[in-house]
Amino acid sequence: MTTPFGSYELTRFPEDPRDQLRAWDAADEYLLRHLDAGTGDHGPVDLSGAGQITILGDRWGALTTALAAYHPVQITDSYLARAGTAANLDRAGIGTAKSTVRLLTTQDAPPERIDVLLVRVPKSLALLEDQLYRLAPHVHAGTVVVGTGMVKEIHTSTLKLFEKILGPTRTSLAEKKARLIFCTPTATSTRAVDPWPVTYTLDEDAGSGAGLTAVNHAGIFCADRLDVGTRFFLQSIPNNTNGARVVDLGCGNGIVGTAVAVADPKAEIVFTDESYQAVASAKATFRANVQRERERADFLVGDGVSMLDPGSVDLVLCNPPFHSHQATTDATALRMFAQSRKVLRPGGELWVVANRHMGYHTHLRRLFGNSEVAASEPKFVVLRAVKQEERPRPM
Ligand SMILES: C[S@@+](CC[C@H](N)C(=O)[O-])C[C@H]1O[C@@H](n2cnc3c(N)ncnc32)[C@H](O)[C@@H]1O
Known part of the structure; x- marks a missing residue:
């Protein structure tokens, strides 16, 4: 430049x-x-x-x-x-x-x-x-x-x-x-008050999120209502986490990870997003719904899950972004899938909700060697990919 x-x-x-x-x-x-x-x-x-x-x-x-x-x-x-x-x-x-x-x-x-x-x-x-x-x-x-x-x-x-x-x-x-x-700034004593953050309560059709409160700082994804894709995800995510280490990847307001924490108090949830407003929202959403001290959660700002150790995660839940700044792209989603594979332990799972037309099953199959449809409706699919044991390379 x-x-x-x-x-x-x-x-x-x-x-x-x-x-x-x-x-x-x-x-x-x-x-x-x-x-x-x-x-x-x-x-x-x-x-x-x-x-x-x-x-x-x-x-x-x-x-x-x-x-x-x-x-x-x-x-x-x-x-x-x-x-x-x-x-x-x-x-x-x-x-x-x-x-x-x-x-x-x-x-x-x-x-x-x-x-x-x-x-x-x-x-x-x-x-x-x-x-x-x-x-x-x-x-x-x-x-x-x-x-x-x-x-x-x-x-x-x-x-x-x-x-x-x-x-x-x-x-x-x-x-x-x-x-x-x-x-030209003017000194005024009658400035209106910042309306952010805003909260809403999820209705009874929101699957495992039903009745939870979402706290939303300004600028985050779908700050004023539950996204239709997220709603479908909440209706489809596994409910047998059994104390697993679960990542809410690209957490936005953190409603997905919070739903898991409420359903399984022993689960350890890692909320990550590249937006500071999003991670602050996830923290506030978690606190609004999960009061008990013993709940385990981390709130991390960064690029996907690049900050986590390889093999340290049991389950990644992701509603991936389809924009990077002004550009429409699947580059971030694909980076998130590759990073997820790295941090999952063998047998660990990545669950993704996406618009059917994104065609993510092809990418997941290429990366993980497998991908199945866990749930589907006319517009969205929830895909599940399992990390395989690494096979030793032939000598
Ligand atoms: C489609 S939204 C989903 C938000 C939330 N999980 C939900 O379902 O409402 C995608 C999220 O990914 C986040 N994101 C975008 N690029 C990212 C990156 N490189 N690393 C982590 N998060 C990212 C966005 O800030 C956004 O919150």
Whole structure:
């Protein structure tokens, strides 16, 4: 990426040589050009004397890397974005020591005072709403607020959120299908209250989840209702876990793992997701339904199950993602299946719910040597694959 601040070699995370997608786009470039111009059409932005710079929602660290000389704080909900940023900074010879760049998550306390707030508009309007509410008390009347996104990502509802939570807002002309958002914060004592997190109770048709409470932080998958695929999964997952070590992989609000914990108090549940908001939701969902001290659970943010030991898991339950940021892809699901095979003990099982048309049975059969349909309905299937004993290779 060539910018007025320098040229950088950037990659997405985890790095995959077959990945054709760039780690930056025209929205990142537009914002960086605007900042360099110093006197944009929204007044001067002199970064060297600007004070504290906070970057919200940087996708793969393009903004943070280009602006590293100004000691920004990055705030992201994505473990992959954070790890990608760290790798890109490293490649540019910039560390993440406190004195250079600080990488925070949506669950961390924001900087005390923010003088420049740069917002890469996230896919989730709810996440934007929640984060603007969280940051608003740290913004002052002199804070320069500039948002950026592709034209297709910025809607009237996006601008209304900036207006409602921070102050008067307008947009730039589009350049290369990207647009900037200019917002002038006003000190107001009548700010509405952040509506997140939200909770709902599962109805009696939700299988082993019936009657449980789901707690949802902003931005997570299906935050306001039970997903139809998850509902079908809850109606189909095994109920004979017998104290097993079970992973709720890509846990979202953690309702699947919590249902197992309620049904089998001896089971040890590991909740994992790449979203900090999701793992916080899973923790809250678990606590809302499982009060007893002796319940065993871990809540881990990371890429799939890459943080678990090989052969350490009895059962993996997964409703895999079909998007990575804006792109529709099965790459993450396939990575999750391969990782699952590694962490399962011989005889351990991976259960997957998916839209029938994803055709995951072929991938599972290739990876595990077997795959059977555990449950099916017109739109969804639940597939089960069993890890086989490793056969010694012939000499
Ligand atoms: C389809 S949602 C399922 C959420 C939840 N299990 C449910 O059924 O409601 C997929 C989840 O995978 C998570 N995810 C995406 N990429 C991931 C990755 N590389 N590692 C771990 N989780 C990931 C998403 O954040 C999302 O919560």
